[in-house]
Amino acid sequence: MFTIRKGKREDVPQVFELLRELTEYENGLDQLKNTAENLAQDGFGENPLYGLLVAEKDNRIVGYSLYYFRYSTWKGKRLYLEDLLVTEPERGSGVGKELFEKTLEIAKSTNCTGMMWQVLNWNEPAINFYKKAGAELDDEWINCHLDF
Numbered sequence: 001m002f003t004i005r006k007g008k009r010e011d012v013p014q015v016f017e018l019l020r021e022l023t024e025y026e027n028g029l030d031q032l033k034n035t036a037e038n039l040a041q042d043g044f045g046e047n048p049l050y051g052l053l054v055a056e057k058d059n060r061i062v063g064y065s066l067y068y069f070r071y072s073t074w075k076g077k078r079l080y081l082e083d084l085l086v087t088e089p090e091r092g093s094g095v096g097k098e099l100f101e102k103t104l105e106i107a108k109s110t111n112c113t114g115m116m117w118q119v120l121n122w123n124e125p126a127i128n129f130y131k132k133a134g135a136e137l138d139d140e141w142i143n144c145h146l147d148f
Contacts, residue, residue, distance in 0.1 A: 002062060003056050004099060006051075006052070011054050012040040014060070019034070050067060053065040063087060064084075066082045075114060077111060079114075081117035
């Protein structure tokens with residue numbers, strides 16, 4: 001059995017370890033520039049930049065959802081799901097589905113017009129998970145970024 005709850009500053013070390021697991025899974029560990037200290041400050045400082053939900057089982061965090069709000073000139077306030085991660089042993093147990101649904105509830109309860117996220121084109125388990133949830137996958141837009 002697991003519980004979903006709002007994340008706390010003291011959860012950050014465990015969440016950061018899961019984040020490292022995610023970057024390894026996505027072949028991007030060399031691109032991880034963030035630190036646990038920055039994650040704690042940015043999420044739990046005076047002006048939090050993101051929200052966090054955690055899934056807890058036997059006093060261990062087995063998954064998390066990290067999100068923030070963005071604004072679209074076309075659609076208004078949107079919730080952006082940055083990360084949805086469940087540890088390997090807990091995948092398929094309903095943890096991811098529950099985290100996703102609770103994040104969706106936050107989007108609805110804060111008057112967002114929708115929720116958005118990205119998924120790597122080779123991550124078939126995640127793609128299938130999102131399709132099952134009724135998500136539309138967009139192959140029209142190209143992601144762009146500048147790193148500093």
